[in-house]
Amino acid sequence: MIIDGKQAAADLRVALAIEVKKLKESKGITPSLTVILVGKDPASQVYVRNKAKQTIEVGMISNEIRLPDTTSQEELLNQLSVLNNDNSVHGILVQLPLPKHIDESVVIAAINPEKDVDGFHAMNSGRLLNGEDGALVPCTPQGCIILAKQHLGDDLSGKHAVVIGRSNIVGKPVALLLLQENCTVTIAHSRTKNLAQVCQQADILVAAVGRAEFVKADWVKKGATVIDVGINRIENTETGKAKLVGDVDFTAVNDVCGAITPVPGGVGPMTIACLLKNTLEAARRQSANL
Ligand code: GUN
DSSP states (O other): OBOOHHHHHHHHHHHHHHHHHHHHHHHOOOOEEEEEEESOOHHHHHHHHHHHHHHHHTTOEEEEEEEOTTOOHHHHHHHHHHHHTOTTOOEEEEOSSOOTTSOHHHHHHTSOGGGBTTOOSHHHHHHHHHTOTTOOOOHHHHHHHHHHHHHHOSOOTTOEEEEEOOOTTTHHHHHHHHHHTTOEEEEEOTTOTTHHHHHHTOSEEEEOSOOTTOBOGGGSOTTOEEEEOOOEEEEOTTTOOEEEEOSBOHHHHHTTSSEEOOSSSSHHHHHHHHHHHHHHHHHHHHHHTO
């Protein structure tokens, strides 16, 4: 079975639009998201455009701040300070990657944690680690859990989840979310020995390694749920055109697994939908104090 992330994301946006309308009617507040893009990275430009479009579609306010790639770290931090102190801004996202002369960790640390809709600030990752209420949780990991539950139902307890990848953006937070769902969690990575055998244990296999078609059919247990986070651009040698593929060898694995997310149209669309969910959540919390 193919898990349709595009449809799941569209459904989530419909539900969010209803909640946005309610917040407007009850409190007079329209959630607003400000995205900062430094430089002209082509992939980032596409992401930022899609974010703005979907933010507006669910009835939220979208602001974009585009800065030249010569922007200094200090200028970026000053900009963040203005947004942190602006009550009309509920969510702030700094598009990554940043130009080399800017330290991403310093920038992330400078975002007000209550407005950190990416969930990358140490305050939010700490809250997630401790299982505390009030964490803004990274968007792609949230999307992975929603899609896994769509196939398996809400109760994931006791399932063995294997996550390949240990990044702060996907691998680590998705592992924590799966643990919160009472899964038995293994985090595998580039130094893992016998990776194929480790993956064969998985009831839920999350691939977030960034290597095209890395996960092969004989790594996957029959009936497993496969969540493919990879977005890799490869050249089609026959047509010469670029195409997107995941971290999983989709065609071969699809014959073995119980369900799989496609690329494109799987986890990708869920990321922006969950970003909007976080923006609504941030706006609700900030307006609760008014
Ligand atoms: N670049 C690629 N993915 C992401 C993301 O989830 N958040 C941000 N801020 N930048 C990204």
